[in-house]
Amino acid sequence: MPGCATAALAGEDTPRASFGGFGTVGVVHSSDEQSDFTANGLNPGDAGYSRRWGAAVDSRVGVQLGVNMDSKWSAVLQLVSERTLQNSYAPVVEWANIQYQATPDLSLRVGRIALPLFLTGDYRKAGYALPWVRPPVELYGAIPISNSDGVDASYRWQSGDINHVTQVSFGRADMPLTPGARAQARGLAGVSNTTTAGALTVRASVLTAELSVGLARDLFDGLRQFGAQGNALADEYELAAKRAVVYSLGFNYDPGHWFAMGEIGRINANSFLGDKTAAYLGAGYRIGDVTPYVVYSASRANMETATAGLDLSAMPPQQAAVGAQLNAGLNQLLATIPRQHSISAGVRWDLCPNYALKLQYDRITPHQGSNGTFINVQPGFRSGQPITVLSAVLDFVF
Template identity: 55%
Template structure:
């Protein structure tokens, strides 16, 4: 369910995005005859420049990025186009289909199904859904793709990049309830998810994906607490750990520790937003433990802004910290082939993010359903980590500032 802000200014700023989600929130006015159809869309046309020449800036690991080493200015980091079709069959039964085209790991813009589910409104308080459903893990978990619904160019990558998967195939149940002056929405969900990680058909799979989320609103205050667990398997680097297992006990221990093969992963997140309409503050903290080469990370951000008519200047500070080392001694390097395997392992561990970013920007709502944003990020990977960067080259130097400039046009229709 989208989190709908209640302040008048905020409602006006997000009017287009709100209309887009009527099919899901179930708030559309009932028509005299059913079924009732709704059709809408959204998009972002963005350009990103990075000062780093030995790696690419990316919003998450399932987007190849391209700003930095590949291109000085890249349109693939934030640009996307989406369309959403909703249908209300009866007052109790409805369905939604959302399709999005954005840059992916296969270096393609082929559209994919983001949402496709059937909803049953059992009671005014209880609803059930079956199909492909948004994961309600972050504050913006339900609307992280339509950039128009966000004050900034993109959600802070330190937090949102930790879990780039945004949906699952399965079931969920949502229950609305009140406690005094607070309104609550509690969701439980179960399913699975899968993404293709390369052109060779290798995949990352999350099975037995189960979670709980609760969103509380009280006036201008919104709090969302959520947790998720899943059994993760990643085929991409399986040959590396199969090779480690050929090196006796030590090699087997390394493979068992780092191979993402039926590993139980878990993430917990807490987000808080206070939006008066004139100004807003937002903060989130998250912990992700994959028990594999993907790491154990803690992340957070704090941001805010002030609305001056059509203009919204804002700033954020974000940080992610690796709770495990970014290097491992590996197997005895005197053994044939050991140095190569150790190097490949440490290249993987280097990608466990440790980084902090200071961002500032401005949003201009020049039309009711159009917004332009300009944002500057100063990020710095720390320790032996390459941070959230991708396509990292051997000449990359960690622990130095990287400057990123982003321009985005967001729209809904």
């Protein structure tokens, strides 16, 4: 983690410990009063409908303890406190693993490990390490899970002057969503390769898991009461032990005075979470301690995001009324599959060592019929209209 402070130093043959942390204090304003802006699906968001200015979207604090037992063995523990779907700020274990350096090029880890996904996957919650206020929500918000419990192996190798790190991981993830619902990823397997050639870094990743999300159970249980056609709809859209796959490819070119970076990913959950492609492209220019930047990002669905649902034509009136409600609920669920594009502009000011102030303007347009990445959507929400999001954060490390 960038900015960790060494707490104890000793010789090479004695244990060494380091302690540090990071944090973000921020506020967000959304111009839409019929929805809330959020950075990912595991943060309830509070800017827009809930509050004119919300502090929970980006604010967090994390601490990290690292111990090097000797030249082979090391361990790390990272705790992060941020707002969750339970409206709690209780610290959670983000990382907790032991590493064995088998050779100078091969390392093995066991425990809770960052997922090998996306360019900033290893430090996405440490805002100080990011050029922007937050990673583009179209891509990073689609995969809010940031770690898994399991094992991984990383191998460093070279091809000429080009350096590579190939990482293979296997594990599982389990997290509460609401008091009665959890998200579970079993058999979570991934491989990534990071290539560095001078100022250019390229990362390619693939991740797959058997995914279950216990949301909208009443809706799917209701559909199954309608016989074969209801069962078919529930089987198609319910997220229960479905194989989900994520592919991503990204680059970062940073020669010093300026940078350009972009990523594209496809996420297919074979369920109401959808099959979607998200991407962004951004650039910035450093002028002393000030870095203005721009980003364009978008998310599109690779499937139909509306369905005719149950055929109500031959049903008696009372049964048809219930079926119509279920059809409406299913289409409301499909409307949460993000289809939107956004243009962002901001500035980062490194006002003093270990502190960065950032201001960001986002113009986000959910496409017609989609809620985009907005949540807590009210009946008056109008898709197809641009929404302005203003953010101000202070990032720090210690």
